[in-house]
């Protein structure tokens with residue numbers, strides 16, 4: 001940007017308290033011009049402006065007391081420290097009487113609040129997740145610098161043309177270290193809390209405030225986390241918090257008619273009232289809904305940090321890219337989002353999780369015929385294959401077993417794979433594995449031996465499932481802490497005239513040789529002496545309990561997926 005900057009002291013404010021290595025803080029009056037106002041608040045007016053030929057936003061604060069002036073300089077110093085793409089960037093300032101102005105990168109109006117409530121923008125779930133993720137990263141950046149924003153809400157979020165959010169309005173932002181005394185002093189001296197209480201639209205600002213702020217505790221990263229959650233849910237649902245209305249003006253009227261400030265405060269603080277959570281039917285991933293609920297937990301300690309949030313959102317983002325994007329605007333009509341207990345365990349689709357893994361792993365390099373050399377070339381025998389499957393549920397209420405058939409895998413006419421998975425304690429592991437194992441097989445058949453491909457497929461699936469499970473347990477998508485799903489497996493790989501069978505646990509493959517059964521697998525059960533010996537060697541207890549040999553504290557009879565054999 002071709003800015004004309006005077007040589008001396010251009011990067012320092014008139015008081016000398018604000019400095020920047022590269023942001024001019026001392027613009028000559030003729031270098032900029034203010035055009036039309038974009039927004040007029042009680043504390044500032046934001047203009048569209050020109051600066052060095054560029055379109056920018058100029059924020060002109062109302063400075064009526066010396067206190068206001070101190071605040072301006074505080075804000076300016078703070079802004080000079082910031083450099084993150086998720087934050088609206090300060091480009092320059094004019095910080096000397098009579099004009100106090102801050103110039104920012106310009107973002108085409110409307111801000112996110114108006115976009116949702118005036119334009120009635122209906123973002124896809126994927127767009128919401130991206131916004132949440134970018135915003136969380138920006139807030140994590142602030143928290144690393146020890147800065148609390150204190151006014152996170154859609155009206156302070158500006159979108160660029162790719163719908164990436166940029167957090168604006170550092171009018172209330174402060175270094176955490178400075179907050180304590182200011183806050184106490186403020187309360188004592190004027191009874192006027194920081195945090196936008198005395199902004200024009202009282203209830204409108206209050207809806208983003210964490211309960212501890214409403215009860216006059218000091219702001220922390222975790223109170224920003226709370227406001228973040230209220231904002232993300234607002235974007236997901238499209239309604240103004242505590243109403244079921246999209247249009248803001250109307251919603252605020254209803255809001256103010258429904259609750260007085262005190263009523264809303266007390267309901268949020270004492271009754272745990274929260275805005276209606278977006279419905280899972282909206283397509284919002286359960287993991288995102290769970291994250292929102294944890295972020296607005298009444299206890300700040302229980303809320304995740306922005307570091308945790310960005311980590312979780314990374315995973316959610318990865319999954320929503322593949323899943324279909326549905327519009328995100330179905331609202332849970334229940335006004336008490338807090339009491340909604342969801343059974344995430346059921347909501348999780350383990351087939352999908354396994355599929356995602358397989359997709360990720362399986363960047364197919366087609367037509368590799370490396371296994372032709374491992375076939376018994378001397379034998380003229382070439383099996384004629386036919387295949388089919390039959391599955392029945394047995395005595396259980398739900399089917400916990402799965403299977404796959406992959407004849408002519410990777411479009412190779414002599415390469416076939418089949419597998420069955422017997423779910424233990426639910427179908428999760430069986431559902432996950434039935435998608436993950438073939439995915440790995442397809443991948444590894446290109447660059448390893450069949451034995452290694454089977455081994456790798458089993459080991460990787462086992463690891464991936466465990467990781468996935470731990471992850472969901474951590475993010476509380478799985479509410480049952482002591483839920484340990486597993487499965488046994490048998491997989492057959494046929495490479496022209498050779499058959500390879502791998503099994504884990506007591507899934508069996510039996511070859512029918514001219515009417516005679518020939519077992520292709522050996523059950524991995526504690527009643528098998530070799531297995532007992534192997535397990536004992538690995539340091540796990542095997543005891544005779546009740547009626548049979550059982551392993552470890554969980555008293556398992558079958559050793560699913562922890563060990564497998566190859567035949």
Ligand SMILES: Nc1ncnc2c1ncn2[C@@H]1O[C@H](COP(=O)(O)OP(=O)(O)OP(=O)(O)O)[C@@H](O)[C@H]1O
Nearest residue numbers: 039041043044046057104105106107111155169171
């Ligand atoms: N860089 C920008 N580009 C475009 N519009 C902007 C920019 N910065 C702010 N605005 C618009 O001006 C509005 C007010 O800006 P900001 O929040 O920084 O000021 P404020 O005086 O603190 O406002 P309020 O008191 O309403 O929170 C924003 O909601 C947005 O619509």
Ligand SMILES: [Mn+2]
Nearest residue numbers: 155156168169
């Ligand atoms: Mn604002």
